[in-house]
Amino acid sequence: MAGLIAARELFRQGIDVLVLESAARPGGRMMAETSALGSRLDLGGQWVGHGHHRFAALAAELGAELFPMHTPKRPAVVDGPRRVSAMNPAMLAAHTVLLAWELRAKRAAPGKWASQTVGAWLRNVPGRTTRRLLEVLVAVTTTADLDRYSMHAFAGAVRHQGGLKAMLSTDGGAQEKLIVDGAGTLTDRLAAGLGERVLTGRRVTAIHHDDSGATLHTTGGALRAARVIVTVPPPMSARIAYDPPLPESRTMLERNTYMGSVYKAIAVYEHPFWRQRTGHGEFMLLAHPGGAVFDTTPPGGPGHLCILVAGTEARELDRTDAEGRRQALLGQLVPHIGAEALAPAGWHEKSWHLDEHVGGGYAALATPGTTDGYLPMPSQSVGALHWAGTETAFEHAGYIEGAIQSGERAAREVIKSLRGTAT
Template identity: 30%
Template sequence: MPQSTNAQPMTLEQSPAAMVPLCGRDTTDGYDVVIVGAGFSGLRAACELQQRGLRVQVVEARERVGGRSCAAMLNGRVVDVGGQWLGVDHQRLRALADQAGATIRAQYTTGDKLIADAGVVRRYRGLIPPVSPLGLLEFSAALARLRRLQSLVPADSPWQAHDAATLDAVTVQQWQARWIRTAGGRRLFDAALRAVLCTEASKLSMLGFLHYLSSNRSFEYLVSADDGAQAHVIEGGMHALSRHLASQLHHGVSYETPVLAIEQHANQATLRLAGGRLLSERRVIVAMSPLLASRIDMPGISVERHALGQRMPMGSVIKCLVAYRSPFWRASGLSGEFVGSDSLLSPVFDASPADASHGVLVGFIDGARALRWSADAAARRRAVIESLVHSHGPQAADPIDYVDQDWTAERYSLGCYVGVPTPGTLSSLGTALRAPSGLIHWAGTETAEAWCGYIEGALQAGERVAREVAAAMA
């Protein structure tokens, strides 16, 4: 049986044509815009600006493109150990997949789902797992209340919501304590919240939570694999689409190029790179999470923008994929989908290839549990298999391959899926998310005006910042 491995970023995209070394460049470089970060947002911005006739350079600290999407190998097949799903109405991402010639297929959902609550595993159908009758009633009522509240929070400017400061002063845990009283209802709500934002209810501002719901339709949409955020997958992996974007750039991507500082002058910004190299351009786009952006020394940016990095930590998650000789759960009439309030691995989905030549379960260790299991990869692998045996039965004890990606330990992500607004953040600092700081402009999915937290939002933010920069340079 293969040994447990941590996912290593794939470097298939690093053909000589795609890599542009920066060694020896220490003067004005002849580009109009430099983009820091080669995730989907930075790459989309680069393509948009290039189409407008501007010369663009993309620099990336990692040895790959894709940001919080990443590829690995599992049983001889490329799999996503980062962003994976194409949601309903993710129109930009669907169009990108079409342009890249990728095949889109539905997430496998045929059969019953599984839930483990208070140690008992049960089958169910429908969107909301069954807990106690009263707990189910409370949870349903809470969802209805959330829909009403999120309708009052603008997706593009949550700080303008009525009573924004009041909502921002309350944690989701405090709200939950008022409206969900049963233990079963609370366990179900906490499991769903961790699955969506990879954090604990005590860490998240209520305004931040409502903004996320408003930006992504509803709580129900976010947890749905039938007609929601997990509706479709990309054959060959989501990460291939970031490579497709990078292949369109005339000047490629400069890999392994961390930016240490950005200084602004009258009409020029100078970037200090690792190794002491300098890069000078007319405008800069920082396409990173607020947390990562705050690690760059940027004299002159607003105090509010810098503070966002301290007040929006990343969610914590480890993504795990386990391969089997066959998708054995299907023979029992199961979809593979599982949620467990006390389970190490939750949620879980079927990630088997289209031809079902072997089976794959993909699951997540999220929130505080991800931090606890980050240190010991071998122990984590054993615990993941044990969790799947408990949820999916004894056949889960015999995998043929395993891979995981600990996003909390990834130095150029520091977590996933998205920056989490702590209490008091959006109402006091939210306007700084997108507001330019002199010659520096901001992208990344956290700055999206819709679909925040998703690749769709990253693409939207890239298009928005490209328009903004083009207008500023006109």
């Protein structure tokens, strides 16, 4: 999204552009598919959060319709066949911990949290259910390995993204609305608008750069450009050889970040039958594998249940086949919405950490003991090289909204740098 937005803005200003995409399709961490029942669904980024004005405006411009999430006041927390009441002591304890995190996140001083991992901190929380709920919440929210993610980095993300309530909520939060045709349809339409200027299957392997421009070496040959906008996240940018080498601050950013691990699945049904039984389809799954379930059914159906598993448990799912993954996840819902859960008309899934072109999701994360990967990540240009991507956004970093903002910002930088030169 960041690269396509930047390219579109530059092209509108009469500047010749090429978008080089490593994969065989455009879109990066956004990807829409069509179900067997004809509905569109997102296997990548999808939500239009509260205050995501650029995203909403882009959807309207490209003729895409938004709809609100069908969501309860709070999700149902289930541990196997057991439903954990909101008044359960474990739930009240988890709420207290979340409130303490929220207050601590407002403080800038790192203290012991700079090197203490979330996993180590949570192991000191009394009560299995409380601890497990917090583990699943943090993993699904960040996609981090909890033993590779510091409490200070997590606090920084909470502070940057407007608090835990905004990060975790559907109504009024980061998961407020969806796009009927799928968010990934927007990147498809942006790419179609640029036509032959989007080159897929063109991985950039090296960039030789100076103040006057850059030569990009790709799997499809070499190209010369006056300016380059690199929109892949830092851990993926590290796979490109730069000559001359990038400044130490940039190489440290690449070295001290990693991509999160996330598995996403969409189960498609003839209709959202679960609403008749529970009124909603939003769950936190505490059994193994843990995860989050959302009702992402478009207006008029068919029924969509979206499932997210993150961190180490996302990678553990790679050890089994599609049928095993489906049974492990949908089986947890049977005691709560019925046996119909096991018979979807369609099953779509993607492990983003196995995607060689993306490396993972939702965004790059800082390794413990460093601050190089905190949001927003640096985007200072280096000669002819400019940087974009959701991680660099000043607003809503880590979201599609942030990707759009970063693309617009990078385009402005390039226009300013080219002013007075041939374009």
